[in-house]
Amino acid sequence: MxxxxxxxxxxxxxxxxxxxxxxxxxxxxxxxxxxxxxxxxxxxxxxxxxxxxxxxxxxxxxxxxxxxxxxxxxxxxxxxxxxxxxxxxxxxxxxxxxxxxxxxxxxxxxxxxxxxxxxxxxxxxxxxxxxxxxxxxxxxxxxxxxxxxxxxxxxxxxxxxxxxxxxxxxxxxxxxxxxxxxxxHPGMIIHPPTLYLGFVSFVVPYAFAIAALVTGRTDDRWVRITRRWTLVAWLFLSLGLILGGRWAYDVLGWGGYWGWDPVEIAALMPWLTGTAFLHSVMVQEKKGMLKRWNVILIILTYALVIFGTFLTRSGVLSSVHAFAQSAIGPLFFLFIGVTFVASLSLLIKRWDDLKSENQLGSIVSREALFLFNNLLFMGILAVCFWGVIFPLISELFTGQKVTVGPPFYERANSPLGIGLLLLMAIAPLSVFGQTSWKLLGRALWKPLALSFMVPFFSALRGTTNLGALLGYWVISLITLVTLYEFWRGALARRRRHGESLPVALWKLTSRNRRRYGGYVIHLGVVLMVLGVIGIEIFQTETQGTLVQGEQLTLDRYTMIYESLTQFDTQDGRNVTRAVVSVFRDGKNVGELYPRRDFYYSSQQPMTIPGVRSTLEDDFYVLLVGWESIGLSGATFKVYHNPLVNFLWIGGLVFILGTMVAAWPDRGPEPVLKLAKKRAATARSKIGGLR
Amino acid sequence: MGDIERSDVGAGFGGRSKLLIGVFLIVAAVIYLIVTSTQSAAQYYLTVEELLTKGESALDRDIKVSGAVEGDTIEYDAKSLELRFTIVNVPADLDEIERAGGLAQVLHRAVTDPSEPRVDVLYVGPMPDLLRHEAQAILTGRMGMDGVFVADELLLKCPTRYEEEIPLQVEEG
Structure with missing residues (x-):
């Protein structure tokens, strides 16, 4: 019924x-x-x-x-x-x-x-x-x-x-x-819906872009109307990706947070085009440039959203080698193909209407740096897309299936990512239009000089890894520049309006939410990068089989295996749970309970780590085996993940920044406000002509 | 023509060509990175049968191989974390799998057919949760001289009876 x-x-x-x-x-x-x-x-x-x-x-x-x-x-x-x-x-x-x-x-x-x-x-x-x-x-x-x-x-x-x-x-x-x-896992409640929320909300800006193309209203109206939609879509997509990483870290990936799995990449790709779009629409709003580019970006985002929806559910590509195709696969490709071609032909029809109103300024102007930013995002997209379709292409041309794994993505994307970080450090100090290296240099030299302090002191303290030092330098530079921007803006307000610094800072942010929200997002990225440096460069691991009372040492941590118990639960699991005491620098810091649940109905085990998590590092213990008789000996795999919590804290800051940027404006709509302003300037121009 | 433009745009002309150089450099860098990374990270994706027929030539490079896990052969030494099992050849072709009645069927048939080629696998690490009889294993690693495939990475899929189109998967490695 x-x-x-x-x-x-x-x-x-x-x-x-x-x-x-x-x-x-x-x-x-x-x-x-x-x-x-x-x-x-x-x-x-x-x-x-x-x-x-x-x-x-x-x-x-x-x-x-x-x-x-x-x-x-x-x-x-x-x-x-x-x-x-x-x-x-x-x-x-x-x-x-x-x-x-x-x-x-x-x-x-x-x-x-x-x-x-x-x-x-x-x-x-x-x-x-x-x-x-x-x-x-x-x-x-x-x-x-x-x-x-x-x-x-x-x-x-x-x-x-x-x-x-x-x-x-x-x-x-x-x-x-x-x-x-x-x-x-509780991640199941929130991770898929947020990802989907992000996917689906991107359809709305796309719909407005298409509407603008069809009706010939090719000014930036569609961009302004959908500004908040785009930010909200991006907010949820980012949140979905971050939550997915966290879920993987907790259960699925055993301490990993991102594995360059095609399904993950499928969710990342619309995020890449969306992020490029968020940056380049600012150029369109300010200078009337990159209009065609923005339409292309939103069309791509839409296609990738549909593609991503399809992939995240069906896993067609990750298991290309052996996978029973479901009937809807070809329909998805047909739909993506038809909408993509239709959108592009509309764009071509309106190509001349979407001409730039301005020429790009000098190489260090804000618009040029945004253009480079877009190219780098597109570069990462190209890497990801190539990696995903490479097995299909190689099979088509050579008859031999060749795949690429995480090393491919890491190798190709790292330089592009560092390029983006460098832009993040420079661009906030640049201005629109004609400008010069000299002007940029004047704003940049102080933060630049200071930024070398962090890698310098961490090298003195014994860090020898060049990648880590480079990373520290870039993120210190971004942090300094970003904070400097807040400081500069707040000081100017204080001078002009006689406000106290906190008030000036507050008003500065709430009056230019997109800009300063964006800076907060940048700071979130900085923290996330710090976490990534920690886990990618400084992670250590060990393993060992212990009898009760024996110990295992990893870096500053020592763990002692205390006991092991086995019991059945109400919901059909058999749980094997170990108790280990953890010591840091010889001091007892508590107990951990790594365990392995066996689900009777699906005949499948599930390994759940015990984690001691602090700002400085995570001590991550997996119970991987035990002796079935007497429960005396057990084998553990142990990871030490320095700084990894900054990844999650950074994610939180990132989301907060996006919320600041997307928060609804009080008072009249920005679209109307701008329309009024434009009308006013038009009137004054006409008046001037008279 | 250059003269006119130069006087028109002034300093902008130099800026513009510099800009184009910047754009060109980024595009070139992306292409370079994609090409070289593909060359250095590409892995042949083989079936068990192909792996065995490749013989010597398969010894010196990273290879991806997929097969059905034979449950009886799983041996795990919890002390050394050495995991050994045998995988059985399954076809790679999607249509072939489809015709045979889906992935679960193909995996089932493979392990029950003693004439299908098999290869022994060694993996060192925690025992993956999804490793079981008739799971599909996708391994990345190298073929050893002794004919045992040494895997650095182990991906498992367990197609379930109902939702055959959604194999569950988890990466270990």
């Missing part, structure tokens, strides 16, 4: 989206406002419809209706309720519904709030969002239906179908497969 409601609601949402797209396009083209209005209503209807459907899935998941194929495949009796709810995005069909639900919500949000202001653009925004939504809903309705049931044929074969095939009987398993134990 519930399944039928959910399923029909899903089908209706699909029809509404399809109708909305067609009616909006027709109405806008033929200038028939009634059709546009009707399309808008259809669009507003999609969200409640998909909501009903998503709630139905959640209901089925929680109540454990295992005849539903999806429910049986992602949940089991022993799973806690919160994980049953999150199983909505635990499998392919459900996550597509979740994606559609977000898409419907964002489309409605874009359509409700500014309908009258952006009357020209919005019909096309409806078209783009509803086409996207219809595609995803179509996939769910026709190919990956989450409400499909299991049936048993008279020959005893299992089939999955929405309606009862002739001669079959319903098959109701007593328990489901359950979510893989590795996914049974």
């Amino acid at each position: 519930i399944a039928n409601v959910g399923c029909s609601s899903l089908a209706m949402a699909f029809l509404a989206a399809l109708y909305g797209a067609i009616a909006a396009a027709y109405g806008a083209r033929r200038a028939r406002p009634r059709y546009v209005e009707s399309a808008r209503h259809a669009m507003l209807l999609t969200w409640p419809l998909v909501t009903v459907s998503a709630l139905a899935i959640i209901w089925l998941l929680v109540s454990g209706d295992y005849q539903i194929h999806y429910v049986a495949s992602v949940t089991s009796n022993s799973m806690p309720t919160y994980l049953k709810v999150t199983a909505l995005w635990g499998g392919q069909a459900g996550s597509l519904v979740f994606w559609s639900w977000l898409m419907a919500a964002f489309a409605s949000a874009a359509g409700i709030r500014k309908w009258h202001r952006d009357r020209e653009l919005l019909p096309w925004v409806v078209v783009v969002t509803m086409v996207t939504l219809a595609f995803f809903l179509g996939l769910v309705v026709f190919f990956e239906n989450p409400f499909a049931r299991l049936w048993l044929t008279p020959e005893g074969r299992q089939v999955t179908a929405l309606f009862q095939p002739r001669g079959t009987t319903p098959l109701i398993p007593s328990d489901g497969q359950g979510l893989n134990p590795l996914l049974r």
